[in-house]
Amino acid sequence: MSTALLEVSDLQTAYGSSQVLFGMQLHMRSGDVATLLGRNGMGKTTTVRSILGLTRPQGGSVRFLGERVDGLAPDRIARMGLAVVPEGRQIFPNLSVEDNLKAFAARRNGLSEPWTLDRVWAMFPRLLERRRNMGNQLSGGEQQMLAIGRALMTNPHLLILDEATEGLAPLIREDIWQCLDTLRAAGQSILVIDKYVQRLVKLANQHTVIERGRVVWQGDSPSLAAQPELWHRYIGV
Known part of the structure; x- marks a missing residue:
């Protein structure tokens, strides 16, 4: 239940x-x-x-x-x-895609398969392609993918x-x-x-x-x- x-x-x-x-x-x-x-x-x-x-x-x-x-x-x-993908995305503009994700990595929720960089790359292949780009070099859609990936890296309930x-x-x-x-x-x-x-x-x-x-x-x-x-x-x- x-x-x-x-x-x-x-x-x-x-x-x-x-x-x-x-x-x-x-x-x-x-x-x-x-x-x-x-x-x-x-x-x-x-x-x-x-x-x-x-x-x-x-x-x-x-x-x-x-x-x-x-x-x-x-x-x-x-x-x-508890993790949020905020209105306006609010990613770090002067960090790379990869560093934006790494900054929020946390082991919570006791998941048998926790969210990792590799899992986020698999969910959003476009982010893998642009992993070295700064946050302010992404399109709006890529920024939203990054904001979701960043929230998932906290392994939220x-x-x-x-x-x-x-x-x-x-x-x-x-x-x-x-x-x-x-x-x-x-x-x-x-x-x-x-x-x-x-x-x-x-x-x-x-x-x-x-x-x-x-x-x-x-x-x-x-x-x-x-x-x-x-x-x-x-x-x-």
């Missing part, structure tokens, strides 16, 4: 006097692939920041692997096995992707989806923020739709696929 991995309960988060999250709820088990959906500015990234400890919630709780983590420092949460395919050419976007399909098949727990609902219903097993910092719908892929009016109303697709 899958175990509780991430439990976000009644989360309240604000920036100064401006409250952004109002009772956010999100629950994942080990092996789940989940999405967080909504229009821009509705609180998706704030939810991720609250989970990661980058923005401290004002109320509610976040539990990761059964331990309460809201209020902990971001580096401590990361060391527990949970991988979070914020705007996983934003701004990518269709062929590169499909490469990223295929990567996520492979990770799902291998049992990697993933939380994805993206807008391509037709692709996400094939990838994920559960979905949370938010508007103005509140959950307006939660359910599985068959339920979401059967309600395209939800897509138009809350996601704008």
Whole structure:
């Protein structure tokens, strides 16, 4: 039976006097692939920041692997096995591809086959070809591959992707989806923020739709696929 991995309960988060999250709820088990959906500015990234400890919630709780983590420092949460591919990628521009990956290598998660450079090269052959290039010499798609590879090198229990395919050419976007399909098949727990609902219903097993910092719908892929009016109303697709 899958175990509780991430439990976000009644989360309240604000920036100064401006409250952004109002009772956010999100629950994942080990092996789940989940999405967080909504229009821009509705609180998706704030939810991720609250989970990661980058923005401290004002109320509610976040539990990761059964331990309460809201209020902990971001580096401590990361060391527990939580990795993020952030919006904007944020790779090191003046390090080579290989050094970007090596900088994040860690043995976590107790995997029998941990992520190594060789496994990342196999997942993204383009990165192997460009392993000596600096981060700022890569295309947007290559930078996104590098950001995913870098997160995998930490061997995380949970991988979070914020705007996983934003701004990518269709062929590169499909490469990223295929990567996520492979990770799902291998049992990697993933939380994805993206807008391509037709692709996400094939990838994920559960979905949370938010508007103005509140959950307006939660359910599985068959339920979401059967309600395209939800897509138009809350996601704008």
